[in-house]
Amino acid sequence: MIARAYDRWIEWAAGLIESVQPADGPPPRTLWRFVGWCLKGSWPILALATFISAFTGASEVLTMWLLGRAVDAAATGWAAFWADHAWLVIFSVVVMLILRPIFFGASATFQAVVISPSVFTLTLARLHRWTLGHAVTFFDNDFAGRLAQKQMQAARSLTEAVVETVNAVLFGLASVLGAAILVGAVNLWLVPILVLWFAAYAGFLWYFLPRIRARSKERAAARAMVTGQVVDTITNIKTVKLFARAEHEDEAALGAMRTFEDTAVRFGRVSALFRLGLTFLAGILPLALVGAGLGIGTAGGVTAGDIAAMGAVAIRLSQMTGWISFTLLAIYGHIGEVEDGMNTLTPPHTLTDAEGAxxxxxxxxxxxxxxxxxxxxxxxxxxxxxxxxxxxxxxxxxxxxxxxxxxxxxxxxxxxxxxxxxxxxxxxxxxxxxxxxxxxxxIGMVTQETAMFNRTARDNIIYGRPDATEDDLISAAEKAEAHEFILDMKDHRGRAGYGAFLGERGVKLSGGQRQRIALARAMIKDAPILVLDEATSALDSEVEAAIQTALDRAMEGKTVxxxxxxxxxxxxxxxxxxxxxxxxxxxxxxxxxxxxxxxxxxxxxxxxxxxxxxxxx
Structure with a gap:
């Protein structure tokens, strides 16, 4: 019963953001407007998640206030404690065992089930659609692996930035605000100490975070170049081996890796200095608050429970600001990677449909x-x-x-x-x-460089006409003299015939086999205009003669x-x-x-x- 209810809750939560909704126009070329373009349609749910996270953070301070009240109550003796403070016990049980688990569980669900999967898919889908709309020259001028890396990098980094902002930053801000209220309630003279500390903390972040973002952007660009170089080599591995250029390709990859390593060291240098300064700042706050509280003492209305609560708050704030700072470090690192992906993927399309086309x-x-x-x-x-x-x-x-x-x-x-x-x-x-x-x-097209997807033979043939029947599929393959060798195919996972995968770019087929599948694909599309660009260049004379009649039939009634x-x-x-x-x-x-x-x-x-x-x- 509980498991079914939990599954229904997860299913409901997972559908709160429509993750495949189209983007609103072209992507902007400035960072924050680009982020808004990626996230449009998810803002109401992100606002709800932010509210839950903030309320969860505020509950942290409430538990520390309860600790202070418990210390003061215990000082009156155990008999009086149970007589006068039963409400405190009941309220603490409700907060610790009901309210906190509910809010922490809801916050965790929104982060892991609602935001992370949906924002990633939403961003990646929009970037992928935009990238597909570029002219072929855009792809000619870059590495395929680098472009794929940029899409994944930008979507992943933006998702992490959003999750961490909701999870840590808003949670932490609510905790800080609650802590300020708690400290002010103990003694107003303690508030300036907290304010001064936070001013120093804000100045520290203001100095370091832009530098972290810039160096993260450099690191992301260098990482994408490594991916592009490696994928380019692997894509052309037969050429590499045939020309005995493995050593050359290794040097090229190592050069890209060294550049990445240099940028990673530059990022690590500023990151380590950031952590060192943050640790020093974190140690100041509990000393200042507890020391000031002890100095004011009971003459200023500060009780032992107040000292305990402030000590807990100060230590928790030190830990939390450290956590928030490391999170901000990660967020700014992610923002740098988002910006790098934005710069690569979002140039305006150079070949577009005319208005009113x-x-x-x-x-x-x-x-x-x-x-x-x-x-x-x-x-x-x-x-x-x-x-x-x-x-x-x-x-x-x-x-x-x-x-x-x-x-x-x-x-x-x-x-x-x-x-x-x-x-x-x-x-x-x-x-x-x-x-x-x-x-x-x-237009039906068969090219000299036959393009095959690493999908099944069936998927490759019906690519231009997905609604084709099985009879249409087999008929086209027979006309292209491809049916018999397709039936004999078997891939490494045991899938056979039309269900066998062809390998990347059809690498498991001979040149003649690839062209015959490409011919079958053009035949099944049955477009009124047919373009044959060296359509039989990879066929031997016997096979070419066998399919010439089929080609003649395919050309009937068409402009060729x-x-x-x-x-x-x-x-x-x-x-x-x-x-x-x-x-x-x-x-x-x-x-x-x-x-x-x-x-x-x-x-x-x-x-x-x-x-x-x-x-x-």
Whole structure:
């Protein structure tokens, strides 16, 4: 019965903060407004937790007052004690065995069940959503591990700061206020001693805490660099081993670790000095209060019970202010880490939906590049003044040397970047004026660098169409010639077939297997526009021939753009465009381009075994 009631109480408490509610606009770039952005929606519950914590702190002083009254009552003798002070015994039992446990238990529940899990999830969810909205250039310019570390670091540190503020700071302030009232009730001449001590204590914190925050921020940045370096090495471990660069990577990691160690020592230096000064301050208060109380003595109305209560209060305050100070040390350390995460993760999005953007409607699948230029902010590379119309249902092949602009053209179609000049239209709609999500839903994509999640084969295939049935899944896999090898798969935990995990980035699969799963994923998505970027580059000739028919079926009724170095894979396209140095230099059918004896014909002539050996001209 009690266990069920406790479980219901915990379940109710855990749901007080809606932890996945969306954020209110973009994150601010100043610390305290950023904290408010992270915590919005949780303030009423945090206020309630603060009230409970403060009341719990005040109860500490009440127990010390009861101790003083008990000492004075005992001085009258045991017979008189039980006759005149039975109320004191009953009240003490109620406070110690009922009220204090209730408030301490409620405070602990709010900290451990309400605040800590919910605030962490709330903050992390908002930061993660914002991070996902960044353009691909944001991720290109940083370590994946470092960005993940920053998200976790900021969410964890803000959660700890909130919990400690509610748990220690408000608890301590209530205790201090209660102590001041108790000391004033004993003798008003003792209050200035308490006030002076707290003024010195506040000045001490004012000097040290900003320095602790700054050095904590340095330490957090250095720690994230260690994580980024290590994750980058592990992510590319095969390359490290193939090029025998383990020693080099070890030195790079050690360099980042040494930097972190230096910043940690700088933080530890100020932290140790802070603790030393705090211990000295803590020793002054009980000596001052008890000594002053003894000096005033009974002539000033100070009883033995008052001395006992003040001594208990002074010792408790010394302990508590030390605890609060160490907590503030931790809080400012956490705030420094939150600030570091904020600076990394919250730059404004550089590629956003236009105001009032509507969903893309694809009726025919016409694609138009209208005087499009894009050079990644450089003078060379990318594409320049591209005029290209892909007719509805047309199968267009794109060829060119490495760096000619083929992948840039596809990236602009998918709006991974915005053109520096011109515009891209689908069925007459400028893709800059439609939502990015609707645009990418309308385009199926198979890339040369096939991206796999460390999830099951099933999850990877239905990623673009989560509502697909099991029959749809198997049909797509069969068309991509992937069904048989998937059935034979088994991961290290014994999960088999479509339930087997593929490993990080599909590391457990061969290149050909990864591409066949990627093809199955594109087939099951069944988008009206299909982009094939070296879609069969990792397949041997036998497998490529086996899935060519399936590819042909997948392209039926769709507008297709296919990039290929192996020219035999696009020879049957309706039209082929040749790019060179970011511009269209030739276009036509395979036969037409061969007859012109231009760049395409030179590429074709240099083929050997179906592969194009391209000249860097």
């Amino acid at each position: 509507t969903d893309l409607t694809v009726t025919e699948g016409e694609i138009v590049f209208d005087k499009v230029s894009f050079g990644y902010g450089r003078d060379v590379g990318g594409v320049s003044r591209i005029d290209l119309r892909v007719k509805p249902g047309e199968k267009l092949g794109i060829v060119g040397a490495s760096g000619a602009g083929k992948s840039t053209l596809v990236a602009l179609l998918l709006r991974l970047y915005d053109p520096e000049e011109g515009e891209v239209r689908i069925d007459g709609q400028n893709i800059a004026l439609v939502t990015q999500e609707s645009l990418r839903r309308a 753009i296919a990039i290929a170095h192996r020219l035999s894979t696009i020879a049957d396209m309706d039209r082929i465009v040749v790019l060179d140095r970011g511009q269209i230099v030739e276009e036509g059918t395979h036969e037409e381009l061969l007859s012109r004896r231009g760049l395409y014909a030179r590429y074709w002539d240099r083929q050997s075994g179906g592969f194009a050996r391209e000249a860097a001209e």
